[in-house]
Amino acid sequence: MRLLRLTSDLPDVGPDPVLVAALDGWTDAGSAGTSAAERLIDQFEGTELGAFDPDALYDYRDRRPVVEIDQGLLGVPRWPELHVDVVTPPAGPTLIIVGGAEPDLRWRTVAEDLVELTEVLDIRRYVGLGSVPGPIPHTRPVQLISTSSDPDLLDRFGRPHEQVVVPASCQVALEASFRTAGLTTLGLWARLPHYVATDYPAASKALLERFSAYTGTPVDTSDLDAAIEDQREQLDEAAAASDEITEHVRGLESMYDAVVEAERLERLEPGDGRLADLTAEQVPSGEEIAAEVERFLRGRAD
Template identity: 40%
Template sequence: MSDLATLHSWPTLEKPVLVVNLDGWIDAGQAAGTAMTTLRELVDPRLVATFDGDELLDHRARRPVLRIEHGVDRELRWPEIRLEAGTTAGGRAVLLLSGPEPDMRWHRFTGEVVSLASRLGVRMVVGLGAFPAPVPHTRPVRLAATSTDASLAGQIGVVPAVIEVPAGAQGVLEHAFGQAGVPAVGLWARVPHYAAALPYPAGAAALLDRLGPLVDVEVDTASLHAAAAVTAKHIDQLIAGSDDHAALVRQLELSHDEEEGLAGTQFGDLPSGDEIAAELERFLRGER
């Protein structure tokens, strides 16, 4: 154990799964964060370890929160990366790694997490994320996977393309666990561009609905699906006021439905990503 992590307890776990969600990287519609919060409520975790914020975080970018009551300082809350352990009602052991994505010392942080997970007997690692995509809110949320294991990624579905993108800390951890021989997969919800700046519970529900059977965890997502239905109606009302926006959604629906019947993604004559982003940002600013 290095001086980067502080142990608070050492649980005895039976073949735990590690679920990772670090703030600060892509999380369209707050889908991954909402999924993690729901999972935490399910397993009622206890603290296992915390990681040194002074070593990992830029506190000018991630400032502590000071609670002031009538001029009196009552509480100072520092951003914290936490490793927690819990068990579902069915007895499934779950480890949760959450908090802000490190601003520095990623090599040390990654090595520490992999070492702790190895000592705790982790058998699989799942990262949660969500990205804005040219998809309609009127269709079920689909996931895309990343993994060092092609067969594992194929169980979820992938974006059939060769791309190079900036990596988040979750991606670095995923790669490191793969090299260490531990199956690791990232679950990414595709959230409509025009809903990416709003809470999108359908994305969180989709992540948990797929996480459950993947790692043998029962998660009740009924409340998320109910919230998703309300959100969809609200978006319908916003879009109904603009023929251009309604036409865009119809085009996205057509592309989605065509893709469902094809082996690979076919975007056809959809607008470019920049065009979609610019149009939908204007939509959100004007209609939210």
Template identity: 35%
Template sequence: MADLNWDERPTDLRDPVMVAAFGGWNDAASAASNAIAFIGERFGARRIAAIDPEGFFDFQATRPLVDLTSEGGAGSLVWPEVELLTARPPDGPHDLVLVAGTEPSMRWRTFCALLLDAARELGVRRIITVGALLADVVHTHPIRLTGMASDPALIEDWGFRAPSYAGPTGIVGVLHHAATQAGFESISMWAPVSHYAAGLTNAKGSLALVRALEGLTGITVDAAELEEAASTFEVQVGRAVEAEPRLRALVEQLEDAAGRVEEDHPGPLPTGDELAAELERFLREHGEGGAS
């Protein structure tokens, strides 16, 4: 069986741009994968191919899902996979090739080569990878994206922060590097999201990524539904912060530190995991939804 299985090979795409996001380590609070899913839904994205999971996933780490509630009890089995979909915005200069799925467990170089080969076959010249990371940011503040590109001129007018990270990377970083090395125009952008609200889908981060993708691809997205979800996210987290003293103290310190280079904290802060657990408990107890 081939690693990449095509449903169809479209030949009429308009100067397509590939946009990729992966669930897992690269996708804090599901902000990146949610942004891609939202765009796909808005433009009626159609699946054209999928990567066979057998050679790329450790099924003990990323398990298939079974549904035993159907009549007869036989159930259905859904394997983890990465899909390629096409979206055709009616008024934009580019069609989109969306790559969505879970971060693979192994053979990343082969995995990236498959995607880049597919990109070439579809006529893609620009590849945009999208991610989200947990950060010491306040949930009510505007989200300022981090961005980098194979050619800095591609993003110089967008006000992205330059990355200052050195350490382990995920498939988003590997794919961006591989695309750059292969001669594609390559852009990678990341949304920093509040670490204390990691258990909720961060629609505010998704909205920031969608708006940036509009500028980088020339499309226009009706994001009213996502804007409402972002507002709801702020309200939910705000209620939890007001009700939980440790959360409130953390947010006050982050607010105070936001405009300062150095901060002399009066004592140790609770960990992000502790605070996220408190926030999730509050939301469960008050019937406002839980983890994504």
């Protein structure tokens, strides 16, 4: 391994260990994926297995280290890092969790090192935890979609309806590399309101619940409920204070409900084209959604 430096001996991971990844960046909206991964490490007292050489991965002019200055006294810089932890839950498989700051450089080398690690530890499954902003209202449940090398997993955990071409994050590129290497891959992606610029605990909870359903990991998310309720109340108050925001949220609710209903009918009568029959008024095109997002954000900036 060229960049990954192991800081402890390779563990006995038991049968069917699972590689997990959650990196910050544009596919970590609301810090949902990274928060979910950190909860797994904290809840089950994970231990560090290794870390990547940060000097090889980061442009420090773009992602500068953070230094605390206390009345003129400099603290120790906190450098961006990409680390690998081992988590052994009381039930379910051992988890090898890759987390931290999305690298600026050497993505393919990172992927090669991680593929080599999967070969050494006989890891055959991968799960990614991430999140993206979308035309989703905060008044509805978090919507989850998936990417996978297995069509059955796509049907089970939520297959995106559209075909899109987007700039890849490092996490997406890693998943593609793991698929090419022969792992069974599952990327879990929470879609959360594009107008929420802070952490979104409801998305982290949704990711962990879906992760638990797949791996059998007994994750406790009950302590997130209070934060979820508080944020919902704050967003409701913000919406109520502006007719424009209220109208915007209602429009998102109509789109969300139309898609949910079409999906329900599609499950009852597979192949009847209900999803394809949705009108542009019910589910606008990507260009229309982007224009609406830009309009809304411009209005808030003003």
